[in-house]
Amino acid sequence: MTQVVNYGLVLLSLLKQKSKQRLLFLGLLTSFSVAGEPVVFGHIDAPSSLRIYSSFDLVIFAPLLERFVQRNPELNILYEDINTAELYDRVIREKADPIASIVVSSAMDLQIKLVNDGLAQTHISSYTEALPNSEKWRNQIFSFSLEPVVMVINNMLFPDAALPQDRSQLLQSIRRSGDVFNGKIGTYDIRRSGAGYLFASQDARQADTTWGRLLEAFGSHQVKTYCCTSDIIHDLLAGDLIVGYNLVGAYAYEQVSNNPQLTMIMPSDYTLLLRRTALIPKNAPNPANARRFLDFLLSDEGQNALRNPALLSPFAFDKSKQTIIDETNHPIRLIELDQQLLVGRDLAKYTRFINIWEEALELLPDTAE
Numbered sequence: 001m002t003q004v005v006n007y008g009l010v011l012l013s014l015l016k017q018k019s020k021q022r023l024l025f026l027g028l029l030t031s032f033s034v035a036g037e038p039v040v041f042g043h044i045d046a047p048s049s050l051r052i053y054s055s056f057d058l059v060i061f062a063p064l065l066e067r068f069v070q071r072n073p074e075l076n077i078l079y080e081d082i083n084t085a086e087l088y089d090r091v092i093r094e095k096a097d098p099i100a101s102i103v104v105s106s107a108m109d110l111q112i113k114l115v116n117d118g119l120a121q122t123h124i125s126s127y128t129e130a131l132p133n134s135e136k137w138r139n140q141i142f143s144f145s146l147e148p149v150v151m152v153i154n155n156m157l158f159p160d161a162a163l164p165q166d167r168s169q170l171l172q173s174i175r176r177s178g179d180v181f182n183g184k185i186g187t188y189d190i191r192r193s194g195a196g197y198l199f200a201s202q203d204a205r206q207a208d209t210t211w212g213r214l215l216e217a218f219g220s221h222q223v224k225t226y227c228c229t230s231d232i233i234h235d236l237l238a239g240d241l242i243v244g245y246n247l248v249g250a251y252a253y254e255q256v257s258n259n260p261q262l263t264m265i266m267p268s269d270y271t272l273l274l275r276r277t278a279l280i281p282k283n284a285p286n287p288a289n290a291r292r293f294l295d296f297l298l299s300d301e302g303q304n305a306l307r308n309p310a311l312l313s314p315f316a317f318d319k320s321k322q323t324i325i326d327e328t329n330h331p332i333r334l335i336e337l338d339q340q341l342l343v344g345r346d347l348a349k350y351t352r353f354i355n356i357w358e359e360a361l362e363l364l365p366d367t368a369e
Contacts, residue, residue, distance in 0.1 A: 042069035042076030050289040051078040053087050054104035055195065056276065057230060057251045061104075064305040068296050075289055083227050084110060084194030091281060095119055098281040101290035106147070106248060107194030109201075109341035111277045115140045116342055120279040123291055127298040135275070137337055143275035144297050145306055148249035148332070149199050151265045152233065152256060157184070157242045166269040167210045170243065174217045181221045184242040186232045189225035191354055195274075199246040201344045201353060202272055202335055210269070212360065218245070219362035236262060248274075273332045 038051065039058060054061065058081050065077050080100075082090065084107035091103055091114060105111050114120055120140040128142060135143040151170065153163055159177040164170040174181050188196025203211045224241065226232050232244040233255045244252075249264070256264040278297060280290045296302045335341075343349065358365055 038078040038080045040076055040078060041065045042073065044076065046074060046076040048075040048286060048289060049078055050075055050102065050286055050293055051080070051100045052102045052104060052293075053080050053082055053090065053100040054102075055082060055084045055087055055106050055228075056104050057081065057248075059254065060250050060306075064297070064302055067301065067305050068293060071296070072289075072292065077293075083192070084196075085192055088114065088194055091119060095282070098284045100281060101284045101286045102278060102293055103281060104276065104278045105194065106274055106276055107198055108275055108277055108335055108337060109198050109345050110194045111141050111279060112137060112337070112339065112341045113345050114281075115279065116339070119282050121282045121284065121287070123280055123294060125291065125295050127295040131298065134337065137339075141277050141279045141337070142294065142298065143277050143337055144303070145250075145276040147274055147276065148266050149272035149274060150247050150249045150252050151267060152236055152244040152247050152252050153263045153265065154236050154239065154242050154261055155263045156261045157239060159242075163263055163265065165265060166267045167214055168269065170245075171210065171214050171217055174221060181242060183222045183224065184240075185218050185221055185223045185245065186226055186235060186241045186243070187218065187223060187245040189227060190357055193227055195248065196246065197344075197350075197353075198274070198335070198341075199272060200357060202333065203246070204353070206270060206333065208269075214245075215357070215360035219360050223361050225361075225363070233262075246272075268331070270331050270333045273334045275335065275337055277337065 041062075058079065061079075065079060069075065069077055084105050087103065087105055088107065088110040091098070091100070094100075103111070103114070115138055122139045123142075124139050128136060128139060131142060151164075155163060158173075159180045160173050164173050174185070188199065190197040190200045224235070226235075229244075229247045229251045232241065232247055233252065235241040236244050237255075237259060249266075252264050256262045278294055280287065280294065284290055344353070355365075357363075
């Protein structure tokens with residue numbers, strides 16, 4: 001039997017404490033995740049359970065999870081924080097006998113592929129019906145939050161007096177300061193992060209040579225690649241990095257708010273805006289609990305739990321107007337939730353893009369199985 005650790009309530013009590021204490025506790029949670037042990041919300045001995053596979057950092061999602069089990073004390077949540085690529089692979093491996101009842105991911109293209117391959121089930125309710133068509137696909141995948149993709153800079157180490165506000169300015173700073181940036185730039189390893197691949201492929205679609213030149217500058221300055229935003233933030237705080245590129249905004253926002261040496265920048269040339277999505281796997285266990293959770297996620301109460309300004313980015317979805325509201329007035333490039341995302345996941349196109357990315361960053365081909 002899988003051993004579980006009930007840290008839900010403890011985590012909530014730590015959310016308002018100093019950042020170092022939060023980071024220490026999150027490191028503990030990560031160690032349990034690596035060991036394959038989920039974090040429990042609700043009573044461990046509850047008669048019913050809901051297992052969630054998610055790439056959503058627990059520090060962001062915890063208030064909603066705790067509120068849900070308070071509303072439904074007869075069940076508990078077993079929450080596993082998983083990298084987007086591994087999350088997708090696990091759903092594929094378990095497709096004959098799913099373990100998770102809900103799958104949450106920022107890798108919109110991988111989620112769409114799960115739906116397209118027949119691995120998700122249909123859910124229709126008053127909450128899903130209230131969503132505009134742009135926020136759902138086939139009534140099997142649903143958007144529940146909007147987040148910017150950002151740059152984060154250690155302002156104590158950045159060599160220029162003025163921080164860059166767009167990609168072109170960042171490129172100029174790297175070229176101007178030379179060796180200062182060697183080994184000090186971090187971004188996703190798109191071979192191992194589904195979200196990282198999504199962001200890079202969307203950058204490449206912007207029909208601007210700046211992105212290609214920026215990649216080449218990253219490569220000539222020994223860029224470091226990572227699985228996830230939290231690891232990049234860790235190295236920025238430690239002084240091992242000066243710049244983090246293409247980070248998920250919600251987690252970055254929370255960390256920057258509590259660490260004055262970090263500055264979050266939504267690039268003024270354009271800011272990618274991603275949708276977090278949720279689906280119910282085909283033949284998922286406890287499907288009634290899964291549907292109940294998905295409806296709660298889309299409800300006003302669930303949305304309000306996610307929109308804590310200390311944790312989330314200042315973007316919102318106005319259901320009454322059925323439009324995207326950008327409260328920051330930054331130019332955005334919204335990643336659409338539709339079948340076009342499948343194009344980038346065509347094996348030949350995917351392999352070609354990875355090869356171009358590796359060559360630009362001067363990385364050896366990934367030989368990991």
